[in-house]
Amino acid sequence: MNQSALAAAGLYAGLNALILLWLTMATALVRRRHMVVIGDGGVAHLRRTMRGHANAIENIPVMLVLLGFAAALGAPVLAIHLLGAAFTVGRTLHAWHFSHAEAAQWQRATGFGLSVLTLGAATLGVLGHALLLL
Secondary structure, three states: OOOOHHHHHHHHHHHHHHHHHHHHHHHHHHHHOOOOOOOOOOOHHHHHHHHHHHHHHHHHHHHHHHHHHHOOEEEEEEHHHHHHHHHHHHHHHHHHHHHEEEOHHHHHHHHHHHHHHHHHHHHHHHHHHHHHHH
């Protein structure tokens, strides 16, 4: 197993965990500001922040699993860095868009696009590597 590739996957795991922490804190701050303990309390900004957090929870773990498997299956460290960096930039833009009450639509679109593109590429890469090694 390529230790550098595994270390790169670990780097993006850590960076994306920071994004999740940021979204957790953003959600908590909006909850506290509007005194909402459960649900969204009908607060549009809270609903928006919660949706951004939920979207990150839906996507980040899958990508991190794929990066870990790619590293374990022998993917080049450059591939891990390209996929991991693009995904992390995408998730950061997406989180920025959803953590603010109002934000430019390009942030959401670019963040979504980078996330889906890299998730798809990582999926195909892991499937390809796995099938070749069977």
